[in-house]
Amino acid sequence: MMKNIGNVRWLIAISTLLMSITMVAAYADDDEDEGGNRSMGYERHSSRSGAGEDEGNGGKGRSSMVSNAKWKEECGSCHLAYPPRYLSADSWRAVMSGLDKHFGSNATLDPEVATEIGNFLEQNASKKQQRSTNGIEPPLRISDTKWFKSEHREVSSSIWKNPKVKSPSNCGACHTKADSGSFSEHDVRMPR
Amino acid sequence: MFRITSVSAFLLVAGLSIQSAYAETPNGVLAALQSEAAKSAPGFQGFSAARGEQFFKQKHGNEWSCSSCHTDNPAATGKHAKTDKPIDPMAPSVNAERFTNPKKIDKWFKRNCNDVLDRACTPQEKGDVLSYLLNVR
Numbered sequence: 001m002m003k004n005i006g007n008v009r010w011l012i013a014i015s016t017l018l019m020s021i022t023m024v025a026a027y028a029d030d031d032e033d034e035g036g037n038r039s040m041g042y043e044r045h046s047s048r049s050g051a052g053e054d055e056g057n058g059g060k061g062r063s064s065m066v067s068n069a070k071w072k073e074e075c076g077s078c079h080l081a082y083p084p085r086y087l088s089a090d091s092w093r094a095v096m097s098g099l100d101k102h103f104g105s106n107a108t109l110d111p112e113v114a115t116e117i118g119n120f121l122e123q124n125a126s127k128k129q130q131r132s133t134n135g136i137e138p139p140l141r142i143s144d145t146k147w148f149k150s151e152h153r154e155v156s157s158s159i160w161k162n163p164k165v166k167s168p169s170n171c172g173a174c175h176t177k178a179d180s181g182s183f184s185e186h187d188v189r190m191p192r
Numbered sequence: 193m194f195r196i197t198s199v200s201a202f203l204l205v206a207g208l209s210i211q212s213a214y215a216e217t218p219n220g221v222l223a224a225l226q227s228e229a230a231k232s233a234p235g236f237q238g239f240s241a242a243r244g245e246q247f248f249k250q251k252h253g254n255e256w257s258c259s260s261c262h263t264d265n266p267a268a269t270g271k272h273a274k275t276d277k278p279i280d281p282m283a284p285s286v287n288a289e290r291f292t293n294p295k296k297i298d299k300w301f302k303r304n305c306n307d308v309l310d311r312a313c314t315p316q317e318k319g320d321v322l323s324y325l326l327n328v329r
Contacts, residue, residue, distance in 0.1 A: 106302070107303060170275065
């Protein structure tokens with residue numbers, strides 16, 4: 001009998017330990033996703049009011065993983081399929097209504113595909129109004145938002161000029177896991 | 193009478209599905225372009241791979257040619273001229289997925305012809321280019 005109680009105690013101890021490990025891992029995971037939204041910054045608070053903020057999603061980073069097959073295929077054929085959370089809904093509406101002249105290229109879609117992608121983008125857009133740095137509202141490029149500029153303020157001009165980077169639109173040049181929607185600072189590798 | 197109608201309806205449906213299945217191979221797409229070209233241009237004299245190659249590699253008044261992104265070798269992996277994103281090879285001999293999805297073919301011809309020529313490509317131009325791409329080994 002005593003032996004059994006001893007066993008039960010062990011079991012409780014081990015399961016408590018396991019639970020706390022799982023919780024730590026879950027927290028770390030959230031932290032990482034949030035990190036994705038502060039890519040270069042060290043101030044978590046400022047980033048919390050940034051574009052990457054995952055409001056409306058339990059406040060945690062799950063929305064970084066939102067996906068839609070048509071979005072992935074269509075928006076990801078010429079460039080990275082940019083996560084919807086980096087622009088607000090008015091920006092996405094403007095982008096989707098100008099696909100015939102999409103930054104110098106024709107990117108027109110079938111109407112039904114465009115509707116599905118437009119809905120996906122708007123539903124998962126940044127809840128915070130994203131303002132542009134050049135006075136043109138709403139911003140059409142993520143790299144034109146004040147949030148983006150602030151997040152990347154520590155990136156030197158020599159990095160931006162590196163031919164491996166080429167353009168601020170080339171997230172994957174430094175964010176090694178950008179393709180899977182993760183912009184965690186841990187995964188940033190500046191090209192040499 | 194009823195029997196005749198249903199038989200012809202059956203043949204029509206069967207014929208359509210054969211045609212659409214046929215169009216899902218590069219040669220089927222080429223055949224479809226051929227009948228389109230014959231209808232739209234009275235003097236149509238068939239496609240030319242040589243003309244297609246020239247068309248593919250030349251600029252047409254704009255900054256880009258087809259080869260700006262797809263490179264001069266359609267059997268090689270291309271690179272988007274602006275974003276550097278890799279583009280799978282265009283030649284069906286090395287990329288079996290190419291020219292098997294009519295919707296996708298229409299979408300990209302529409303977009304890329306607009307970028308390269310500021311207009312839609314004619315069935316003749318599309319057929320010439322496809323003949324060239326089919327010849328690349």
